[in-house]
Amino acid sequence: MALKQIDHGSKEYLKMVNLRNEILRKPLGLTFTDDELAGEKDDILIGAFDDDDLLACCMLTKADNSSLRLRQMAVQNNLQGKGIGASMMNFAEIVSRDKGYKKVIMHARETAVGFYEKLGYKVVGDKFTEVTIPHYVMEKKL
Ligand SMILES: CC(C)(COP(=O)(O)OP(=O)(O)OC[C@H]1O[C@@H](n2cnc3c(N)ncnc32)[C@H](O)[C@@H]1OP(=O)(O)O)[C@@H](O)C(=O)NCCC(=O)NCCS
Numbered sequence: 001m002a003l004k005q006i007d008h009g010s011k012e013y014l015k016m017v018n019l020r021n022e023i024l025r026k027p028l029g030l031t032f033t034d035d036e037l038a039g040e041k042d043d044i045l046i047g048a049f050d051d052d053d054l055l056a057c058c059m060l061t062k063a064d065n066s067s068l069r070l071r072q073m074a075v076q077n078n079l080q081g082k083g084i085g086a087s088m089m090n091f092a093e094i095v096s097r098d099k100g101y102k103k104v105i106m107h108a109r110e111t112a113v114g115f116y117e118k119l120g121y122k123v124v125g126d127k128f129t130e131v132t133i134p135h136y137v138m139e140k141k142l
Pocket of ligand 1: 023080082115
């Protein structure tokens, strides 16, 4: 497996949008708008690849000068629970640190809180609803 950054608008980016749609949006009856995708052009886009196959992805959006917000974390359904998500988070944190950021924050789905806790993230605040489902703000100092 190779972990690498993806260019916005590239063919890898199209694979990323497809994976995010399959794993994160379609199950909720939602999709992406063109504006939403255009707004990602300055984000740090990350993929886990096996040759040309995209196994998993996530992205980091600047929250402020010292923090990035992790978003759109998705591992292919049949590959979950094999350590791919944890490896990709480790890579995302290395990229964040290399760029001088001090903290990663996120809106974590309630069903994924245990995954992020294993990686050292802490819930900070109350449950709220986003994309129709319960979430918590979580964060980790790098
Ligand atoms: C949540 C997700 C990103 C985790 O990635 P993954 O590759 O399946 O997880 P890993 O195999 O790397 O798991 C690492 C550890 O976290 C645990 N873990 C994984 N998913 C978990 C979950 N949903 N809840 C609690 N623990 C979880 C694993 O058991 C493993 O524990 P171990 O180190 O003791 O063996 C992935 O399952 C996924 O894409 N789920 C659907 C979409 C989603 O919920 N995305 C997150 C939105 S905030």
